[in-house]
Amino acid sequence: MxxxxxxxxxxxxxxxxxxxxxxxxxxxxxxxxxxxxxxxxxxxxxxxxxxxxxxxxxxxxxxxxxxxxxxxxxxxxxxxxxxxxxxxxxxxxxxxxCETRQHWLSLLDNQASEFAEDFIGFSSLSADELCELTDLSAEKAELALVRHYSEPLLWTADEERKQRFIDHMQKLGANMLQGGRFLHVGGHTxxxxxxxxxxxxxxxxxxxxxxxxxxxxxxxxxxxxxxxxxxxxxxxxxxxxxxxxxxxxxxxxxxxxxxxxxxxxxxxxxxxxxxxxxxxxxx
Ligand SMILES: [Mg+2]
Missing domain, CATH: 3.40.50.1000 (HAD superfamily/HAD-like)
Incomplete structure (x- = not known):
């Protein structure tokens, strides 16, 4: 073979x-x-x-x-x-x-509001704002915002608080993944x-x-x-x-x-x- x-x-x-x-x-x-x-x-x-x-x-x-x-x-x-x-x-x-992005966005909105000031989510960003954060071109930023299964966050608070947030989201059934720049909230995939x-x-x-x-x-x-x-x-x-x-x-x-x-x-x-x-x- x-x-x-x-x-x-x-x-x-x-x-x-x-x-x-x-x-x-x-x-x-x-x-x-x-x-x-x-x-x-x-x-x-x-x-x-x-x-x-x-x-x-x-x-x-x-x-x-x-x-x-x-x-x-x-x-x-x-x-x-x-x-x-x-x-x-x-x-x-x-x-x-896994579940769609909408599911994770509503969890962040409804059950993680105490952390709302600690991150910037893609869903709250315009293409121009994403350009400033990532050096992506306007066209590439536009494409990056169209997500179907997960929500990337730019963490702006300290590491200790990030760990508390990760623990909290995990208890709600989310899978938390740290990428090169962004913390991704999604399903257990x-x-x-x-x-x-x-x-x-x-x-x-x-x-x-x-x-x-x-x-x-x-x-x-x-x-x-x-x-x-x-x-x-x-x-x-x-x-x-x-x-x-x-x-x-x-x-x-x-x-x-x-x-x-x-x-x-x-x-x-x-x-x-x-x-x-x-x-x-x-x-
Ligand atoms: Mg990589």
Missing amino acids: TTQPLIFTDMDGTLLDHYDYSFSSAIGVIEALVEKQIPIIPNTSKTFAEMEKIQQTIGFNSPFISENGAVVYIPIGYFEQQPEDTVTEGYYWVKAF DKGCAMNWLAQVYANAYQVGVNTIALGDSGNDSAMLEAADIAIQIKSPTHTFPTIQTSNKTMQSRHYGPKGWAECLQALLLDSPTPSLFTAEEA
Whole structure:
């Protein structure tokens, strides 16, 4: 049985530079991986609207996982048959894993009002205000605001209070994830569960064993990294490597962001003339 590598990658701070969102230093490696027909599947806190745009810019036609594992979008026809448990929305087969954003917004409004002064939620921001906070362009900020399954918050109070808020929201059933810049309020989904679901869809569709390779830089990537067959931690200019618990193979990049992304995948999948992942194994 052949083993097919699948690359699941975080975007901000991983494939996209933390400061300018560029992926230019990874282009050569992306092209080489596409040439080898190794799927590169974004697994991100970004929204559908943001990701659709980025997929076009990078030239990916792969499925992608959006809003921290809340939802998987598969271009219609990507697999021969529509995967089970998906619905058709626009040009995609869609698998959702949690409650909608509206549910989390009403929890914040009705049951977390004591913390109302301690954060700025995306729902209260205009595109212009988000630009000022993030260095996103006006057009990109517009796309970032359209969320379907979670609410990102910019925390403005101290860490101790943040922990109290996190505890409070968790008691209300929310899952709290700290991304590179924002604290995300959403359902009990994670990038790891969504990755595993999609990896199984590939395995079923092609009748192959799959090898999941995950890349991420932040705490919100830990579940994905821990669930992967190979975990690659990308160095961040803003924090140290988060601790991850896995007995599988791990790597840490020497370079930041997309340069580190390219460095690790080059070493893992491209440098060796016969990478073990591609060798045929007995079923
Ligand atoms: Mg990140």
